[in-house]
Amino acid sequence: MTKDFQASKPIYLQIVDHLSSQIVRGELKAGQKLPSVREMAVESGVNPNTIQRTYSEMERMGIVETKRGQGTFVTENEQVLQALKIQLQTDIIGGFVKSMKELGFSQEEMVQGLQQFFRREQE
Amino acid sequence: MTKDFQASKPIYLQIVDHLSSQIVRGELKAGQKLPSVREMAVESGVNPNTIQRTYSEMERMGIVETKRGQGTFVTENEQVLQALKIQLQTDIIGGFVKSMKELGFSQEEMVQGLQQFFRREQE
Amino acid sequence: MTKDFQASKPIYLQIVDHLSSQIVRGELKAGQKLPSVREMAVESGVNPNTIQRTYSEMERMGIVETKRGQGTFVTENEQVLQALKIQLQTDIIGGFVKSMKELGFSQEEMVQGLQQFFRREQE
Amino acid sequence: MTKDFQASKPIYLQIVDHLSSQIVRGELKAGQKLPSVREMAVESGVNPNTIQRTYSEMERMGIVETKRGQGTFVTENEQVLQALKIQLQTDIIGGFVKSMKELGFSQEEMVQGLQQFFRREQE
DNA sequence: GTGGTCTAGACCACA
DNA sequence: GTGGTCTAGACCACG
Numbered sequence: 470m471t472k473d474f475q476a477s478k479p480i481y482l483q484i485v486d487h488l489s490s491q492i493v494r495g496e497l498k499a500g501q502k503l504p505s506v507r508e509m510a511v512e513s514g515v516n517p518n519t520i521q522r523t524y525s526e527m528e529r530m531g532i533v534e535t536k537r538g539q540g541t542f543v544t545e546n547e548q549v550l551q552a553l554k555i556q557l558q559t560d561i562i563g564g565f566v567k568s569m570k571e572l573g574f575s576q577e578e579m580v581q582g583l584q585q586f587f588r589r590e591q592e
Numbered sequence: 593m594t595k596d597f598q599a600s601k602p603i604y605l606q607i608v609d610h611l612s613s614q615i616v617r618g619e620l621k622a623g624q625k626l627p628s629v630r631e632m633a634v635e636s637g638v639n640p641n642t643i644q645r646t647y648s649e650m651e652r653m654g655i656v657e658t659k660r661g662q663g664t665f666v667t668e669n670e671q672v673l674q675a676l677k678i679q680l681q682t683d684i685i686g687g688f689v690k691s692m693k694e695l696g697f698s699q700e701e702m703v704q705g706l707q708q709f710f711r712r713e714q715e
Numbered sequence: 716m717t718k719d720f721q722a723s724k725p726i727y728l729q730i731v732d733h734l735s736s737q738i739v740r741g742e743l744k745a746g747q748k749l750p751s752v753r754e755m756a757v758e759s760g761v762n763p764n765t766i767q768r769t770y771s772e773m774e775r776m777g778i779v780e781t782k783r784g785q786g787t788f789v790t791e792n793e794q795v796l797q798a799l800k801i802q803l804q805t806d807i808i809g810g811f812v813k814s815m816k817e818l819g820f821s822q823e824e825m826v827q828g829l830q831q832f833f834r835r836e837q838e
Numbered sequence: 839m840t841k842d843f844q845a846s847k848p849i850y851l852q853i854v855d856h857l858s859s860q861i862v863r864g865e866l867k868a869g870q871k872l873p874s875v876r877e878m879a880v881e882s883g884v885n886p887n888t889i890q891r892t893y894s895e896m897e898r899m900g901i902v903e904t905k906r907g908q909g910t911f912v913t914e915n916e917q918v919l920q921a922l923k924i925q926l927q928t929d930i931i932g933g934f935v936k937s938m939k940e941l942g943f944s945q946e947e948m949v950q951g952l953q954q955f956f957r958r959e960q961e
Numbered sequence: 962g963t964g965g966t967c968t969a970g971a972c973c974a975c976a
Numbered sequence: 977g978t979g980g981t982c983t984a985g986a987c988c989a990c991g
Contacts, residue, residue, distance in 0.1 A: 479966060494696035506979065516968045521980075529898075530962040538978045557695055562709045565688040572680055573617035576710050580703060586685045587699050740942035803941055808955045811934040818926055819863035822956050826949060832931045833945050848981060875964065890965075907963045907991040952989045 478517055481522040485530075486557075488523070492532065492543055493554045503533065503541045603638060604645040608653075609680075611646070615655065615666055616677045626656065626664045726761060727768040731776075732803075734769070738778065738789055739800045749779065749787045850891040854899075855926075857892070861901065861912055864925045872902065872910045936940055 478486075487504065490498045506524065510517040524541050527533040531549050535541045544550065569579045601609075613621045626632070629647065633640040647664050648687050649654040654672045658664045667673065724732075737743045749755070752770065756763040770787050773779040777795045781787045790796065815825050847855075861864045872878065876895065879886040893910050896902040900918045904910045913919065938948050 481966080490694050491650070494694065505977080507977095518969085519967065522966090524979080526600055526603070535979060536976095537974075537980080540978060548601065554695065558705055559709070561688065561691045561695070565684065565706075566709065568684045569681070571613050572619065572684070573601075574681070580706060582681055582685055583703060583706065586682070586689065741942065795921050800941065804938070804943070804951055805955065807934065807937045807941070808951055811930065811952075812955065814930045815927070817859050817863065818923065818930070820927070820947055826952060828927055829934075829949060829952065832928070834934065850981080866987085874962080876962095885985095888982065891981090893964080904964060905991090906965080906989075909963060 481519050481526065484509075484513060484515075484523045485526055488527065489532065489553060489557060492550065493557055497542050497543050499545045499547065499550060501543050505536065505540060525546065604642050604649065607636060607638070607643070607646045608649055611650065612655065612676060612680060615673065620666055622666050622670065622673060623668045624666050625662075626666065628663060638686055727765050727772065729774055730759060730761070730766070730769045734773065735778065735799060735803060738796065739803055743789050745789050745793065745796060746791045747789050749789065751786060759780075850877050852897065853878075853882060853889065853892040854885075854895055858901065858922060858926060859895065861919065862926055866912050868912050868914045868916065868919060870912050872912065874909060 488497065488503070497503070503524070504512060506517050506520045507521075509520045513520065524533060524535065528535055528541075530553075531546070532544055532553055533541055534544050566579065569582075574582065598693050611620065611626070620626070626647070627635060629640050629643045632643045632646075636643070647656060647658065651658055651664075653676075654669070655667055655676050657667055689702065692705075697705065734743070734749070743749070749770070750758060752763050752766045755766045755769075759766070768772065770779060774781055774787075776799075777792070778790055778799050779787055780790050812825065815828075822826065839886075846852075857866065857872070860937065866872070873881060875886050875889045878889045882889065893902060893904065897904055897910075899922075900915070901913055901922050902910055903913050903939070935948065938951075
């Protein structure tokens with residue numbers, strides 16, 4: 470039984486996640502211009518090609534539109550943005566449930582655990 | 593704003609997590625002997641030193657005990673095991689809450705989202 | 716097996732095609748004056764030498780006649796224009812047939828495919 | 839009116855077309871292994887990264903499946919291959935119709951021209 | 962060996 | 977200036 474350690478996602482996908490997150494929570498709004506490929510590369514401390522790939526992937530997903538010579542912009546298609554939010558949410562919840570299941574928790578215990586967590590946090 | 597990508601944990605800590613998980617969900621029981629450092633190293637495809645470090649860390653955490661010449665055993669201190677379970681659970685929940693917060697979800701929405709997830713899963 | 720990608724035609728021939736197309740479909744009529752080399756160069760965003768070469772080539776093909784001090788005119792020889800039309804048509808059809816053959820289509824399938832295309836377009 | 843000369847497709851897409859063509863006409867069969875990225879790069883006289891991109895694009899389109907450490911294979915999903923054939927056919931016909939329209943040909947003339955072309959070819 | 966990712970640096974078309 | 981493509985060369989995980 471050999472496990473797969475080192476399972477860190479590719480950088481360009483991490484940045485996709487990061488930007489998606491910003492879009493979903495309204496920090497980057499529909500129609501807004503993203504930083505240029507080169508700016509973003511400096512900002513993130515990675516190679517411009519990596520950002521290029523990030524933007525390409527996001528365009529493929531439809532959450533961003535690029536205009537040659539002008540820049541890359543958050544789509545104004547609210548339906549896509551809504552779907553993105555649901556997608557991200559489902560991914561996170563799925564990962565959470567999987568981890569908790571591995572610790573032997575039932576669905577009820579997960580909900581209770583979550584509620585207890587909030588109660589403790591408020592104290 | 594330079595982000596820290598590539599944040600994959602050291603291997604020895606990943607193995608700590610993996611073993612902890614097995615212990616918590618009863619796959620490895622209190623008092624049970626863990627595989628020897630060498631066995632475990634082969635099993636995991638990792639250098640024996642890395643496993644040594646894993647076991648040391650787990651001993652430091654009090655969840656295993658090593659007996660010279662006999663091997664490494666899961667502690668029989670149920671209180672520690674209980675605490676471990678809570679610790680892991682809290683970590684997972686904490687990560688979950690952090691991610692969901694980043695997407696702009698409120699506490700109520702998290703609970704509701706989780707419950708919806710279960711409902712959809714059962715269909 | 717080394718392929719030849721990047722096979723884009725020289726610009727002056729592209730312009731020949733473009734002008735030929737305009738002549739064939741009557742946008743430029745027999746006997747009509749073409750724009751001067753300089754005008755055409757500006758219009759096309761190209762070096763005047765390139766246009767010069769275009770006109771020379773078209774004269775060599777007989778589809779255009781230059782009168783010193785007056786300009787360049789579409790030939791009034793209808794036979795040549797007719798031949799040009801057939802030539803362009805044959806080139807296009809030849810390219811089409813070649814591409815379709817590469818996909819494994821028979822002659823009958825090409826005709827049928829074309830007719831189906833029209834039918835779908837009209838819906 | 840500035841025209842866009844030099845409109846040659848990116849190399850990686852030209853190779854996509856080339857391979858698609860081979861697949862559609864059965865030269866590369868369902869389930870068959872494609873040349874490795876490096877082999878293909880040498881064969882085509884381009885950089886391995888360019889082939890990588892070609893294969894990625896083809897995987898995205900679903901016409902190819904890659905198995906890490908083993909290679910890239912033509913999909914065995916016949917439905918996808920059928921759709922691919924139709925897609926390529928439609929693209930070629932569409933380009934043909936567009937060109938012929940620019941020369942002022944009607945739909946009937948296109949069909950007749952095509953049939954005449956075949957007749958002449960057989961002589 | 963395979964494909965996948967990343968960097969460094971270049972050139973292009975578009976506006 | 978923008979994004980898009982390409983090369984050269986490197987390192988990684990997987991089998």
